[in-house]
Amino acid sequence: MSFNPRTLLLGLALIVVGGFLANQIQTSSGDVDVSTVRFAGNNGVVTHARLYVPDGVSNENPAPGIVAIHGYINSNETQSGFAIEFARRGYVVLAPDQTGHGYSDPPAFANGFGGMDALAYMRTLPFVDADNIGLEGHSMGGWSSLIAASVMPDGYQSIVIEGSSTGTFGAPEGTPTWPRNVAVVFSKYDEFSQLMWGVEVPSDITGTDKLKTLFNTDELVEPGRLYGDIDAGTARILYQPPVTHPGDHLSTRAIGHAIDWFDRTLEGGEPLPAENQVWMWKELGTLLSLIGMVILIPSVITGLVHSAPFRLITGTPATPKSLTGGGWWLGAAVFIALPVVTLFPFKGLSEAWGWSASAWLPQNITTQVMVWAVGVGIVAAILFALWHVLLNKKAGATARDYGLADAAGFSPALILKSLGLALAVVGVLYSLLLATVYLFDTDFRFWVFAMKPLSALQLRIALSYVVPFCLFFTVVAVLLHGQLRQSHWSFRRELFVNWILLVIGYVLLLLFQYIPLFLGGSMTIASEPLWTIIAFQFLPLMTIAAIVFTVAYRATGTVYTGAFINGLLVTGIVVASQATHYGF
Template sequence: MNPKLFRNLLYIALAMILIGGLLASAVQTDFGRVTIKDVRFAAPNGRLYSALLYIPKGVSAEKPAPGILAIHGYINSRETQDGFAIEFARRGYVVLALDQSGHGYSEGPAFADGFGGIEGLRYLRSLDIVDKNNIGLEGHSMGGWAVLIAASVFPDGYQSVVLQGSSTGTYGAPDGTPEFPRNVAVVFSQWDEFSGLMWGTPRAADVGKSDKMKALFNTQEDIQVGKIYGDINAGTARVLYQPRVSHPGDHLSQVAIGHAIDWFQKTLQGGNPIPASSQIWYWKEIGTLIALLGFFLFLVAAGGLLVEVPYFKAIVDPLPAAKGLTGWGWWLGALLTAAIGPLTLFTFTTWAGKIFKASWFFPQNITTQVTFWAVLNGLISLALLLLWHFLLVKKSERGGGDEYGLTWNGKLNWVKIGRSFVLALCIVLLGYATLLVTDFLFKTDYRFWVFAVKLMSPTHFAIALRYLIPLFVYFFLASLALFAQMRRADFGLWKEVAVNALIFIVGYTALQLVQYIPMWTRGMLFDPTQPLWTIIGYQFIPILGLAGALTTFFYRKTGRIYTGAFLNALLFTWIVVAGTATHFPL
């Protein structure tokens, strides 16, 4: 293929990364009116915490401003709160967007120090630019529990609270009473997946009927949405808001973010009187999405150019003959490939949660569960491939290791396999370099909503090495099965890339629809016992879609499965490890 095409793609990719970064940076700094600092601070026990500190222009020790502590939920990070933090800072509040313990760049384990909320509030109150008599607390999901614990430790250290998709009296958070917490707004969406856990009601729309919330609001009647109960001046004010979004949808909802803005404007003194409806945060989300897409395009473009380098050109072989399924058999194979992963997701991850506990070797529970599910799926794919190969294909029509992209003249070529790994490593390192530059210039990463490509800390690098080999096993076996059974001689490069990406994601898209159509129609997930993995399942769509595209592209470029399998293992181990929680102290 003409290298000029890949040079042009590279220029486009870099332009997207640059434009996206510029846009995101401009919006999150309110076009120069807010300074953002990446801060680290130590708890009394020595545990190091990470946060983004938003400082509005004109704020100083002589002119302190109201402060807000904003904390994300489980397996997210400080950047997930960007929509809230940007809008709070635009209105003149100093905002500390904290990485919970064991999340992002804060040291682990997860759940330590009251999820990190205690130390976050302690640090915010230590800043001389913050009006210590005028502090608000905002937390999403588990971040709500974090700010409630902080409020209980510093009962006179805050003025009001916004619980986004969260609750009192859950997982160590103190119970709500008519007096605690002070001036609280509960923003609990109508389609929140965690209503059972949070408030004890199967349907999120019914949380206002729960005894738990009635105790908080000091009433025996069902809570009326939007009505303020109690007295702001006395610190007993309570209000319930219910936007029409899901639990993670709070982060993409102008309504949910607007309720938080409005409540702090009612309960904190000072700041800029910008209407709650005037919001710009979504342009930052658009900017980081443009950069994210540019990053994905960069990987393809960089790989397309690197394979032309003499060292790597040695691994480029002609495409072997297609020996896979044909006719209706191909469609059945596509259906099985698409369905096996989603059908086993909830079961296998549940098994893993019971079998594996956080340890020095596998310190991230979610990553361990994903890895267990992935390896079992790889073994299922291998078993089905062997059954098909030996039982359903005539011996005279069977492919071999060469046709399946595994061998060269019937033998493994370790030199070419090694160079395939070096090629994949170079592509990932170049992609990582673009993120380093983006972080340095713009203080942003590549993300959209709950899916993010983040820089790794030294701890993340050490953790990634432990998960890399089992995740490579999955991508290797998945690629082997894909190209042994699903290759079609009538598909060109880009058509095969698109079809395989679609095969990899259509099942997870269907799983989301199966779960959420009942939520939208009757207020409950189809399987209400799996809210966490339903939400995690959002990320399987971009991850596996990209994996299907990359493995196909590099198979077509090299004639073998190795480069794509190595690349996917390196790339997605990085993404998953950097983007989830660490449960064992390292």
């Protein structure tokens, strides 16, 4: 496969254009100063946060403030839609990384999830009107906001909990007089209705005793109706936008409800209509940068593999001795189904075995993903070995036909050189990410999926997980190229088939879960809301994996480079986006 300079230029252009667009929206074309801050809170735990300060705000001209807190296994950038719109309306916005998330100190869940530290810090800023501070939190960020409100009952004026609830996971129970002036934004298709409000169907929260107690009524709570009195601090309102739990971050209605509530309960903001929103252009910008990075992958691999240091591992794939006819369709069905049907049961094995966060495996969700990947890899490797021994060996298949050796045979040197090439490819992509962060203060992301730089601690954590992920992708590569690849396929067809094989199972899983929810019920497996949402991230991850696998195998003729690139990329993406549960 040859190097294509046009693809390289297109990818770079998308990264630059996307980064510039995202930066302009994030800063309101320079009218909002966006910076990062770090501050120590309880027990010396250091919080990392993004601070938005509108133009004209000063010690002499203080503005109202809003603390906007993200949910579990997210970071402050997830709240950027809310933060951008609040800042456009003259509010100083502090968007912290919760403890153990992003670049804040671990462990996760410490210090009331970090909300009380953030509120305390906000109240120290001389350019913030301490009598006009709002709290906004999504999911676990809602609990964080509620805990902050309970610790400092006179430190805020109003609160918005999005996809969240009172009386859950350490958050105090709501009463007719506490918290002060609260808006509940709970979507019609929120996956966490059972956890948050104790009902299977999200729209049924209007009849729960917990919500009725908060709203001081014996009747069904009426969405959109104002209960209580704003001046007395007892105001309550329920909004139910027609989106999912993570969909709040991509909903003009969900964000608009928060804008409207703070406009009604805080003083000093600019009267900009709630429907006047621009945050989605920032989301488009970071998506363009993400697409640009993905487009660059073929050019980076082919450019490096033909460079002097790696020219010796350039090779042509062997003619495959793979499945054909009905056997191919059976093999494809097993390939698609195995990782999906094992996702929920395998990810729970680490908990069943009693594993807890440790210095070696400090991220619980990443550990669960790793256990699933290793389990799938073992089962797949056994099935592949049986197929080889019982059937394909008789056809003369060798390690070369499976991409495990090159024309000269198998050697450890081949693996080491492939690892060197993989490190070089990932290094180039990572350098572009760092350059984007430096130039535009944005990264590569869309919605719940993000590529962001690793902190020093996260880099050390990634070393604990990278080997199992590389082994998993090696098994996947052998199956793709040694069992399912067909010799007559063009590059485009092979790329398309690999993408379908890697992605379609998760699409079917999401349809299986969400169709009943969107029809007015609950998810098919209602006990797995978190991992259903996590499954969305497999779509971009496996799209990237399909491109890497196809290009790297065509360029080298072996499975190792593609497996190592995918292992390194996925480990970095997952570790940077997950919560760290062990306190180093």
